[in-house]
Amino acid sequence: MNSTFELPTRFGTQGLGGCYAPETLMQPLLDLEAAFCAAQADPAFQAELQAQLRDFVGRPTALTPCPRLASHLGLEALFLKREDLTHTGAHKINNAIGQALLARRMGKREVIAETGAGQHGVATATACARLGLACTVYMGVTDMARQAPNVARMRLFGAEVVGVAAGQGTLKEAVNEALRAWAGRCDRAHYILGSALGPHPFPTIVRSFHQVIGEEARAQVTELGVPLPDAVIACAGGGSNASGLLIPFLDQPTRRVAVEAGGHGKALGEHAARLEGGRLGVLHGCKTLVLQDAHGHTAETASVSAGLDYPALGPELAALALEGRIEVWRASDEEALAAARLLCELEGILPALESSHALAALPRLAAEGARSVLLGLSGRGDKDLGTFAERGLSP
Numbered sequence: 001m002n003s004t005f006e007l008p009t010r011f012g013t014q015g016l017g018g019c020y021a022p023e024t025l026m027q028p029l030l031d032l033e034a035a036f037c038a039a040q041a042d043p044a045f046q047a048e049l050q051a052q053l054r055d056f057v058g059r060p061t062a063l064t065p066c067p068r069l070a071s072h073l074g075l076e077a078l079f080l081k082r083e084d085l086t087h088t089g090a091h092k093i094n095n096a097i098g099q100a101l102l103a104r105r106m107g108k109r110e111v112i113a114e115t116g117a118g119q120h121g122v123a124t125a126t127a128c129a130r131l132g133l134a135c136t137v138y139m140g141v142t143d144m145a146r147q148a149p150n151v152a153r154m155r156l157f158g159a160e161v162v163g164v165a166a167g168q169g170t171l172k173e174a175v176n177e178a179l180r181a182w183a184g185r186c187d188r189a190h191y192i193l194g195s196a197l198g199p200h201p202f203p204t205i206v207r208s209f210h211q212v213i214g215e216e217a218r219a220q221v222t223e224l225g226v227p228l229p230d231a232v233i234a235c236a237g238g239g240s241n242a243s244g245l246l247i248p249f250l251d252q253p254t255r256r257v258a259v260e261a262g263g264h265g266k267a268l269g270e271h272a273a274r275l276e277g278g279r280l281g282v283l284h285g286c287k288t289l290v291l292q293d294a295h296g297h298t299a300e301t302a303s304v305s306a307g308l309d310y311p312a313l314g315p316e317l318a319a320l321a322l323e324g325r326i327e328v329w330r331a332s333d334e335e336a337l338a339a340a341r342l343l344c345e346l347e348g349i350l351p352a353l354e355s356s357h358a359l360a361a362l363p364r365l366a367a368e369g370a371r372s373v374l375l376g377l378s379g380r381g382d383k384d385l386g387t388f389a390e391r392g393l394s395p
Helices: 023-040 043-057 067-073 092-105 119-131 141-146 148-156 171-185 202-210 212-224 240-249 315-322 333-347 353-360 362-367 382-390
Strands: 063-065 077-082 110-115 134-140 160-164 189-191 231-235 255-263 279-283 286-290 327-332 372-377
Touching (some): 023 043, 023 171, 067 333, 067 362, 092 119, 092 189, 160 171, 171 189, 231 240, 240 315, 255 333, 353 362
Parallel strands (some): 077 372
């Protein structure tokens, strides 16, 4: 590599992460690692990335105080890091624009992606339209039905959306199909993986492009002249949003909490909570905490939130959780829905159902003595209006 950057291939004492990929993908993954390290060291690439984040994505995003909700919960202060205010309405655009620039740098004119809640698909389609790249997005048919507005947006931006009917028709199956497609077209296509998982170097690349969330938030708190919060909290599916917010606070004396999908029950197949219910295993190219049955088969998952409905936790977050450097909690479907309504009514902000899981954990933080909290609002809830209506949360 023509750079001084070296990426971690494994995380933590149990060696999570790694690269469990078919032989056809090994050279493309090595090429991707080399290209990313070179781009990280290239002032021209970094300048273009910063310009796109500023002029197209809309960074820095706001740090919004929520005094009415804070008072209701018994907190002294609550701040939302507003990734819902980015172009496309979620944090996913940070990684999508970064990897699209990387694809163009590598001479790849075609992009493949997967999506669950649709926000990564929308962000990738948007970035590809911006940079003139062809785009194909794989999405489970179950998620296509519950996230129809995002499917329409992807197609308006020129992307081909391919429905995946296998299995549960959710994010796991979409990742399977995207990886297969990339294996057949890796000579001309780049795979923009949407979360901090998959074979090395994807977990580090995705986290790196999302660290802007936490770095901005720390700077904004300092500019306000207030102490760092007692707790920093974010929802966690694969881990792109949580790692982007929490990892920049690892050196600070503050609680760091990631909230998983507790679904509608405690039994395997009724939730997507990997820390309590998962075991070490390999899924989609990396070793991490995976929900599995007694025979080691990947379990089905359940969540009202399409973006959290995934059976594995990203390897870096999993390693940090196993080492006690971050806490991982769960929130149920009903708790998330109730928290979304509360934010709407008290602050006039409509959160995505993914972010609502972090909101649902605020009462526990307050009960455990936190006085000030910084919460990553990963996306806006327009895409979830159909689900809100089905659950009786809208007129």
